[in-house]
Amino acid sequence: NGYITLDSGYKNTGSCESAITFLDGEKGILRYRGYAIEELAEKADFLEVAYLLIFGELPTKEQSDKFHNDIKKESAVDEDVKKILDAFPKAAHPMGVISSLTSALTAFNPSSVNVNSEEDMYKSVVRILGKMPVLVAWTMRKKQGLPLDYGDNSLGYVENLLKMMFSRPNSCYVQNPVLVNAMDKLLILHADHEQNCSTSTVRIVGSSHAGLFASISAGISALWGPLHGGANQAVLEMLKAIEADGGDTKKYMAKAKDKSDPFRLMGFGHRVYKNFDPRARIIKKAADQVLHDLGIEDPILEIAKGLEKEALEDQYFVDRKLYPNVDFYSGIIYRAMEIPVEMFTVMFAIGRLPGWIAQWREMRLRKEPIGRPRQLYIGATKRSFVPIEER
Ligand code: CMC
Numbered sequence: 001n002g003y004i005t006l007d008s009g010y011k012n013t014g015s016c017e018s019a020i021t022f023l024d025g026e027k028g029i030l031r032y033r034g035y036a037i038e039e040l041a042e043k044a045d046f047l048e049v050a051y052l053l054i055f056g057e058l059p060t061k062e063q064s065d066k067f068h069n070d071i072k073k074e075s076a077v078d079e080d081v082k083k084i085l086d087a088f089p090k091a092a093h094p095m096g097v098i099s100s101l102t103s104a105l106t107a108f109n110p111s112s113v114n115v116n117s118e119e120d121m122y123k124s125v126v127r128i129l130g131k132m133p134v135l136v137a138w139t140m141r142k143k144q145g146l147p148l149d150y151g152d153n154s155l156g157y158v159e160n161l162l163k164m165m166f167s168r169p170n171s172c173y174v175q176n177p178v179l180v181n182a183m184d185k186l187l188i189l190h191a192d193h194e195q196n197c198s199t200s201t202v203r204i205v206g207s208s209h210a211g212l213f214a215s216i217s218a219g220i221s222a223l224w225g226p227l228h229g230g231a232n233q234a235v236l237e238m239l240k241a242i243e244a245d246g247g248d249t250k251k252y253m254a255k256a257k258d259k260s261d262p263f264r265l266m267g268f269g270h271r272v273y274k275n276f277d278p279r280a281r282i283i284k285k286a287a288d289q290v291l292h293d294l295g296i297e298d299p300i301l302e303i304a305k306g307l308e309k310e311a312l313e314d315q316y317f318v319d320r321k322l323y324p325n326v327d328f329y330s331g332i333i334y335r336a337m338e339i340p341v342e343m344f345t346v347m348f349a350i351g352r353l354p355g356w357i358a359q360w361r362e363m364r365l366r367k368e369p370i371g372r373p374r375q376l377y378i379g380a381t382k383r384s385f386v387p388i389e390e391r
Pocket of ligand 1: 009196226227228229230231256257263264265266267268269270271272320322325326327
């Protein structure tokens with residue numbers, strides 16, 4: 001096996017060629033199809049960014065309208081999906097529910113596995129973009145014991161998602177532009193991040209020619225883990241624990257540095273960013289703005305800022321180039337929006353959806369071979385079978 005190089009955790013393995021997202025971890029640069037993330041977060045809306053990621057160019061007005069209309073036509077979810085949703089216990093983690101419901105889309109659309117043309121791909125793309133917000137909102141409402149909302153297709157994509165999540169029976173739902181803008185920005189900032197754990201999962205599952213829905217369901221499962229997207233939930237739980245413990249950030253800093261303690265400072269560190277995460281900078285500013293606009297004073301934001309300040313001056317964190325990542329401040333915005341903590345990673349998933357789709361589509365269009373890593377075998381050499389009575 002001399003020709004195989006071990007690279008556990010794929011720390012330095014380029015697994016594909018891609019024209020979607022550019023990331024320079026040393027300089028803190030992130031661009032989608034050449035456009036700086038800072039500019040997109042400021043000027044674009046989520047569906048425009050989704051189109052850009054998937055098809056490579058910003059849409060014209062006509063392309064944008066057609067894309068949105070095609071998505072709207074696919075926003076109905078089969079009534080039988082509700083039976084699956086009903087079968088989950090209320091305590092089920094929404095990531096498990098969403099992953100299962102996404103996988104079930106293949107069962108409801110079996111022909112979606114056959115991808116023989118760009119048109120076949122397009123059908124799956126608009127189908128999942130149409131149905132995912134419904135599944136997300138329904139999952140949250142089911143957990144809260146609320147009747148399901150079927151949305152309003154006269155609304156924008158993000159507006160409709162928020163309506164389906166937050167409308168209440170017997171009350172008129174009024175859009176809050178602060179929430180719409182904040183959600184748009186958060187979804188854009190999460191929309192792609194080249195070959196991270198969940199995206200690599202989507203590509204490798206898709207490389208066996210499993211369909212888009214099965215591939216994305218696998219990506220959702222990968223995202224769930226606390227070292228990846230699950231960190232946003234873990235950050236908020238950590239900040240709440242610090243608050244409940246009297247706000248002693250130094251105690252938690254010490255725990256994070258103690259190698260015999262499994263505790264890590266959640267929302268800190270990144271495999272690729274070694275100076276700063278550009279998404280975290282934008283989200284920190286947005287958290288300040290959203291709390292100000294909503295008139296909320298959240299002591300947890302102060303704890304987060306305190307932790308960040310201490311970490312940036314601490315030799316342990318400086319030596320290891322550990323900086324706040326995308327998940328450090330996002331939960332503070334979700335909390336201000338009254339999104340339950342267990343839904344945070346689901347919000348990440350809906351943001352990442354265009355990226356997963358774009359990467360899956362690119363892989364299929366480039367006719368990439370099945371992903372099949374090798375290993376360095378370290379087990380027993382050849383030995384003979386021993387009958388059970390002689391062992
Ligand atoms: N708190 C304390 N120490 C840390 C942390 C942290 N958050 N992150 C890394 N370290 C230490 C680690 O113990 C190691 O120390 P040493 O060299 O003494 O053994 C060193 O820094 C390098 O860390 P690593 O685990 O080898 O780095 P990695 O590239 O394998 O892992 C990471 C990257 C993001 C999984 C890790 O930094 C981490 O666990 N962070 C906390 C979880 C988190 O916030 N995840 C979200 C990542 S960004 C969004 C996303 O991917 O979805």
